[in-house]
Amino acid sequence: MRRFLPFIIVALVGFITIGAGTMLYRAKRPTTLKISEEKGAEREEQESTHARGPARAPVTLEEFGDFQCPPCGMLSGPLLEIEKDYGAKLRVIFRNFPFPNHQHALEAAYTAEAAGLQGRYWEMHDLLYKEQANWSNAPDAKQLFVSYAKMLGLEMDRFETDIAGPTVKARVTADQERGKSLGVNATPSIFINNQGVPPNSLNPTALRAAIDEALKEKEKPTS
Amino acid sequence: MSSQSKSRVQQSTAIALPRGTVIVYTMIALVSLAGLVDATYLFVQNLAGETAVCGGSPDCFRVLGSVYAKIAGIPVAAIGTVAYFAVFTFATFAAFGYQRARTFLIVTVFAMFLSTLWFLYVQAFLLHAFCRYCLFSAAIIFFLTGLIVATPQRR
Numbered sequence: 584m585r586r587f588l589p590f591i592i593v594a595l596v597g598f599i600t601i602g603a604g605t606m607l608y609r610a611k612r613p614t615t616l617k618i619s620e621e622k623g624a625e626r627e628e629q630e631s632t633h634a635r636g637p638a639r640a641p642v643t644l645e646e647f648g649d650f651q652c653p654p655c656g657m658l659s660g661p662l663l664e665i666e667k668d669y670g671a672k673l674r675v676i677f678r679n680f681p682f683p684n685h686q687h688a689l690e691a692a693y694t695a696e697a698a699g700l701q702g703r704y705w706e707m708h709d710l711l712y713k714e715q716a717n718w719s720n721a722p723d724a725k726q727l728f729v730s731y732a733k734m735l736g737l738e739m740d741r742f743e744t745d746i747a748g749p750t751v752k753a754r755v756t757a758d759q760e761r762g763k764s765l766g767v768n769a770t771p772s773i774f775i776n777n778q779g780v781p782p783n784s785l786n787p788t789a790l791r792a793a794i795d796e797a798l799k800e801k802e803k804p805t806s
Numbered sequence: 807m808s809s810q811s812k813s814r815v816q817q818s819t820a821i822a823l824p825r826g827t828v829i830v831y832t833m834i835a836l837v838s839l840a841g842l843v844d845a846t847y848l849f850v851q852n853l854a855g856e857t858a859v860c861g862g863s864p865d866c867f868r869v870l871g872s873v874y875a876k877i878a879g880i881p882v883a884a885i886g887t888v889a890y891f892a893v894f895t896f897a898t899f900a901a902f903g904y905q906r907a908r909t910f911l912i913v914t915v916f917a918m919f920l921s922t923l924w925f926l927y928v929q930a931f932l933l934h935a936f937c938r939y940c941l942f943s944a945a946i947i948f949f950l951t952g953l954i955v956a957t958p959q960r961r
Contacts, residue, residue: 589902593895596839600891604846611854652860653868682861720934769859782855 616766616779618645633704635666636674641801642794644673647680647762647772650691650711651719654785655771659712661787665794672798677708678758680770687724689755694728696751697742703735710735776800821903830957831901834911834950838893841946845886848939852881869937874928882925886943889918893950915947915954922947 646662648655666675679695681688691711698707710731711718718724732742745751762772773780773790776797784793823831848870851857857870869875875882892914899907922944929936 585902589898589904592898596842596894597891600842600846600887604850607847607850608853611850611856613855649860654859654871657871685860769856769861771859782858783853785855785858 613782618774618777634676637671640674642673642797645676645774647678647767649681649688649770651685651688652770656712656715658771679755680762692755693746693751696754697745700745701737706735823903827958828901831897834953835894835897838890842890844939844943845883845890848883849887852883868935915950918947919951
């Protein structure tokens with residue numbers, strides 16, 4: 584019996600590891616989010632929505648992002664490439680979803696919104712992601728945000744007033760509320776034609792495949 | 807029986823070990839279980855896609871979502887899970903007196919020790935961020951290495 588004991592112990596630990604791992608995976612497995620028709624991006628689009636691409640594009644990609652979230656930053660470059668490649672076939676919507684555990688995320692969202700009030704939202708959006716590594720760890724990120732606003736040629740007095748004003752706060756809150764109502768709890772969260780993209784597919788190849796799939800769906804003749 | 811084949815038989819079969827040595831191997835096996843739990847948790851997180859997003863877990867995965875967290879497309883956490891299981895297996899067999907298992911155990915723990923040094927360097931100097939689960943694993947591997955060094959060697 585003693586001869587077999589080490590084999591039994593090792594096999595037992597192996598089975599327990601696989602079993603516990605499987606149970607944990609089942610508990611953590613992400614649920615695929617879906618936006619209902621009445622909450623669809625096209626219905627929700629208001630003056631405050633930040634969108635690039637034609638309103639009647641066959642595919643709409645709606646992203647909930649946090650400017651200080653590294654995975655969002657890593658995905659921003661490839662998303663720009665995707666936008667360029669798909670051109671008029673793709674509409675991209677960005678919504679703020681800053682996490683409280685990211686020290687400067689909320690301020691960054693306000694910065695982008697304040698730039699948006701001067702018609703430069705996307706320029707600031709791209710710049711914040713490009714410079715994420717610099718301001719994320721800065722003790723005084725606000726100073727850097729001001730320098731970005733200057734770089735973009737914004738009217739500085741207005742920018743300073745807007746960033747502390749109720750309009751930008753209301754816009755960020757509205758985006759967060761929408762995210763929460765859709766079940767968003769992580770960033771980046773991406774919906775393609777109202778269908779949530781699973782976290783494992785948040786890479787350029789899988790996103791392109793999902794967009795192609797959505798395009799095919801749209802091209803199908805409706806009976 | 808020739809002396810060569812005699813030693814081969816001795817290596818593949820169990821021999822009686824001093825009590826102190828058995829205790830050390832048992833400790834190695836038990837400590838490696840903590841590493842196995844840690845690595846399995848990270849591997850599952852990776853499979854569930856949590857390392858690709860912020861907010862799903864308390865931390866934002868600057869470390870686990872980085873390019874250094876995969877080797878040839880295989881998550882380091884998966885390799886860690888296999889390595890800790892191997893340490894547990896070898897330590898268990900070594901505790902039961904299997905001599906060859908002891909050699910495998912030393913090689914595996916030494917390889918894990920070198921990998922740990924590399925990953926600590928990556929976190930400190932390349933990513934400028936630390937993952938607490940990785941630090942926990944590093945502590946376990948340092949402890950395991952210490953136990954291996956402290957194990958009395960049989961001649």
